[in-house]
Amino acid sequence: MKVEKQLENTVTYTSEEAYEESLRYFKGDDLAARVWVNKYALKDSYGNIYEASPDDMHKRIAAELARIETRYPNPMTEVEIFELIRNFKYIIPQGSPMTGIGNPYQIASLSNCFVIGHDGSGDSYGGIMKIDQEQVQLMKRRGGVGHDLSHIRPKGSPVKNSALTSTGIVPFMERYSNSTREVAQDGRRGALMLSVSIKHPDAEDFINAKMEQGKVTGANVSVRIDDAFMKAVESGDRYVQQYPVDAADPVTRKEMDPSALWKKIIHNAWRSAEPGILFWDTIIRESVPDCYADLGFKTVSTNPCGEIPLCPYDSCRLLAINLLSYVEEPFSQSAWFNWDLFKKHIHAAQRLMDDIIDLELEKIDGIILKINQDPEDEELKRTELNLWLNIKDKAEQGRRTGIGITAEGDMLAAMGMRYGSDEGSEFAIEVHKVLAIAAYRASVYAAKERGAFPIFDVEREKNNPFILRLKEADPELYFEMLTHGRRNIALLTIAPTGTTSLMSQTSSGIEPVFMPVYKRRRKVNPNDKDARVDFVDEVGDSWEEYVVFHHRFKHWMEVNGHDLTKNYDQNELDELVKLSPYYKATSNDVDYLKKVKMQGEIQKWVDHSISVTINMPNDVTEELVGELYLAAWKAGCKGVTVYRDGSRSGVLISNEPKEQEEVHSEGVIFPTERPAILEADVVRFQNNKDKWIAFIGLIDGKPYEIFTGFSDDEDGILIPRWANDGFIIKSREADGSSRYDFQYKNKRGHKTTIEGLSYKFNPEYWNYAKLISSTLRHGMAIEKVVELINSLQLDESINTWKNGVARALKRYVPDGTEAKRQKCQNCNSTNLMYQEGCLTCKDCGSSKCG
Known part of the structure; x- marks a missing residue:
């Protein structure tokens, strides 16, 4: 056994020195240089950097492999x-x-992917907690983790403890999701895949779990779909769900109409890009490691990106x-x-x-x-x-x-x-x-x-x-x-190559990753984020895509003798693009059915799986998504995920506002008159030593109003810690004035009402909350509301409240929303976006959730 010792008498570099050297290596590409320094340069826990450029990294790797x-x-x-x-x-x-x-x-481990699980039944709190700890232990070593939940008893099943009946799968999805978010804080690795068999009686609850705003945000979810289910969808036959899913003599058995559940899967995938689909019988039938299933190599789930189906405790x-x-x-x-x-x-x-x-x-x-x-x-x-x-x-x-x-x-x-x-x-x-x-x-x-x-x-x-x-x-x-014989049980996959692909674009002279999306035009140098006029390109939806297309198209022009010093007008550039091999090869141009058929043919020569997301325009129909999934199954694909442009930002509703309604900037329709009852989230947070609580009224999952203050106020907001949602009800006092009550259900399903939310908090908080609620109700984009709150100049005594309100509302900002007028605390970049309520730097990957 070799245990590596810390290097002695080695040169160290400051972050700025490594950045400058890497910038030269990447031929001036700022993004690639910052990604490499922040993610891949050899460094210790004290911030000392031991490599100045990827050349040093590659020498380190070559020496060890040799x-x-x-x-x-x-x-x-x-x-x-x-x-x-x-x-x-x-x-x-x-x-x-x-x-x-x-x-x-x-x-840390060198494995990118792990799957965990149990050899036998793991349907106990001991088994559930063991998986939870194993997940955290792997994530702290930088591993992405997948595990399957089909072993958990369905909701309502009898259990031999004080609960009497099982809660089913969904609460444990939230548990594992929260563990991921906990270990992944401050930019650490922590990707999670949760899967379940379509045969499980709780499959529909699993499919719906992520549709609720703010739920299971730390996990990707995929459904293991068998051939019998797909055939039943095609033929209109009935399908049997059961528990245990693989039992010859199940404890629970439920006959159902698969078409309704199939439509739910398609709708949710169309709406939010999840769940992904794993064609499980194809995976198992084609799996070489499953020839050794009885020796511990039975495939049970996949890694977070879906390209490596694995047995428990295997890695890749x-x-x-x-x-x-x-x-x-x-x-x-x-x-x-x-x-x-x-x-x-x-x-x-x-x-x-x-x-x-x-x-x-x-x-x-x-x-x-x-x-x-x-x-x-x-x-x-x-x-x-x-x-x-x-x-x-x-x-x-x-x-x-x-x-x-x-x-x-x-x-x-x-x-x-x-x-x-x-x-x-x-x-x-x-x-x-x-x-x-x-x-x-x-x-x-x-x-x-x-x-x-x-x-x-x-x-x-x-x-x-x-x-x-x-x-x-x-x-x-x-x-x-x-x-x-053979040295390795399985060998091949097609995984997303991520930031390593981005780094190779300028070091090798040409961008080696195909991101076939270019929709808008900008007059900018890709290395100048102040938009200095330099070269006009057709570009993509993100800064990364812009950089990619700039280098790729520019190289094509050089090879084909086009003058790069010429000041092309837009019409001339349009004609040039039409001549390039990238023309009509965007994600919106490619025939989707042809793409999945190609994926199926390629899958025949990949012994693991292929991580492919089919990108589709915003106006694609649910019916086409369904056709695509059926075609993927018939083509022999092992899995498929569809991403409809904008689907991560929530449901898109008709552009024609109904009478007495206002259209929110994100497409949600708000009524001009407050409904009597609103669904509500309960958000708890702590600023310094003070504990706060917020009640956020929602319409279509979007914030409509907010009530907040101290959770231990002397008047008492006494609701149990497990109560995370309920209803805000507008009521009338005897004198005709209005009040707002909060109602939730206890664990036995009985309703509990806290009257007079508006009276429970400091009057000054209440007045500011009314102002903020007014901006929400009249359609100001949620990120703008957060910016407004942060910009308020308030007395020091109320600043803690202001910060807490901003934190509570950030979680509702759609993923991918650009953050204006803010800088990354790690690299000073202004290229920030909101991701799951956190400000995330698109350049260095650091994340701030406070």
């Missing part, structure tokens, strides 16, 4: 490895490996191959794809991925050593210790890898093919077929030199559809696998 290589025959040298990964050109280790390899300052490290770099003479009439170099590098990439498993095992040994040395009682450490022992066992037994690709769209454009065309789809499918065959051959060669994964058994795999597909495509490869 050290592992010396354990095996025919080792690659450090120089060879460095040349493969430098400048993000060919092979790109993804987030966790890039951050953690050779890092002596963090005790990710690496991407930059497809654009294999196009010789790109964007020219002579462009060609270098298949020989591509295959050679696939072999190297699979070998390096196997090395990363050895590095991960060292990291896990370091984590286990730390846990054993921690001063806490052994009883307190037991769950965490067993968690990592289980993860180590799965890594040793399966040696799972996750090779993927990036820049597929740009590869096609550089070859002169349009993304979404028949020609482009055929070429992309061939690329993935070659990738699959070459990666599996590399794993067979590694088994010959290093040994097969310990539980490899050719008899178990002989009827697996994916293996049979490889056998048909390359019989020689299959014969070699019979002889030598």
Whole structure:
């Protein structure tokens, strides 16, 4: 076992020094430089930075991989490895490996993704709490986590404790979501996927859980849909839900109409981009690891992005191959794809991925050593210790890898093919077929030199559809696998490449990630956020997309001899764009059904899964979304997620206001006369040592009015901590004046009413609250209301109240809303947006929720 020691006598850099050096490395790209320094540069807990640019990072990674290589025959040298990964050109280790390899300052895993769960039944508070702790323990080590809730008893089931009946799945969704938000604070990693079987009687409640504003905000949710459900939707037959979902003799059984639930799934996905769909029978049928299900490799859920279906305690490290770099003479009439170099590098990439498993095992040994040395009682450490022992066992037994690709769209454009065309789809499918065959051959060669994964058994795999597909495509490869085995239980995926893709755009000369959305035009230099006039481009919906298209289109112009110094007018630029291979390849141009069919064909050559979101315009119909999901299932996709432009911002309602109604700026229709009863959220917060409470009246999930003050006021706002919602009821006193009451239901369903909210709080608070409520009712955008509140010049005695009101209302600002006139406290960027009520910097990723 190797335990890394902290580096001695090494040079350190200030944040500004690292930024300036990285800015030179990225050829002046401010965004890429800041992302690298803030997320990936080697640093310790005291803020000391040990790397000045990605060159230093890549040397660190190459040195560690070369050290592992010396354990095996025919080792690659450090120089060879460095040349493969430098400048993000060919092979790109993804987030966790890039951050953690050779890092002596963090005790963290190299795995990007984990799934946790129980070998048997986990339907007890002990099992639920164990999963909760394991989730937190993994997230604090930077891992994204997925787990399935199908093992939890449905709502109303008898239980042998004082509650008498089960609450069902939804309260535990909120528990796991809150744990994620807790561990992910201050910009730390903490992504979560919750899944459930469509066969579970609580599936509809699960599907609806995130539709309530502010609920389950710390998790992605996906439904495991089986073939029987899809066939019943098509035929109009009945479908049976049951618990346990896999039992031959279930305790609970419910026959239902699947079409209604299917429409609910489609509506919610159309409305809010969730739930995602996992076509579970396809996943299990195609899964090579599930040939070893009885040995602990039964797939139960996926990682947060859905591209790695996993068994409990298995994990995966990710690496991407930059497809654009294999196009010789790109964007020219002579462009060609270098298949020989591509295959050679696939072999190297699979070998390096196997090395990363050895590095991960060292990291896990370091984590286990730390846990054993921690001063806490052994009883307190037991769950965490067993968690990592289980993860180590799965890594040793399966040696799972996750090779993927990036820049597929740009590869096609550089070859002169349009993304979404028949020609482009055929070429992309061939690329993935070659990738699959070459990666599996590399794993067979590694088994010959290093040994097969310990539980490899050719008899178990002989009827697996994916293996049979490889056998048909390359019989020689299959014969070699019979002889030598395979080094890794599963190898391939297509994951979102995130910020690592953004960084590679200027370091390698061309942007290698295809983001085919450009809708508006700006006259700005992409490195000048003060909008200095420089070059006119067609651009996307975000700063990142703008930077991407600038570099991509500019390079195409250079290759094709267009004068970059000329001051083009808009008509000239429009004509130039029409000549480029990106024209008519935007997300709104691509035929959606063709895209899912292409995904299904590519899926045949990916043994894990594909993380793909189908982007659709705002005016797309629910019916088309439903057609898309059915087509994806029939095409053999393992999962699909639809994102309709603007769907994260809430329900869009008819633009034609009804009589006596006002249209809120976000599309919600507010009545000019207050309804007698409003749904309400209860928000508790603390400023300094003072505890506050707010009652926020809602219409269509949007704030309409607010009452707030001290929660322990002498008059008493005595409601239990678990009461988070209820109703605000407008009533009349005997003298004709109005008052506002709050009503909630206790755990037995009985109504409890607190009369006179307006009398419970300090009169000055009440007067200001009426003013704020007036701005809400008359349609001022919620982020503008928050800005207004923050700008109020009030006495010091009321500032605490003002800050609390702003905090309470921030949670209702639609995700993605730009924050004006504010700066990031981490990097001073003004490129901020609201995300789940927090101010998030789009440049460095830091988040402030206070």
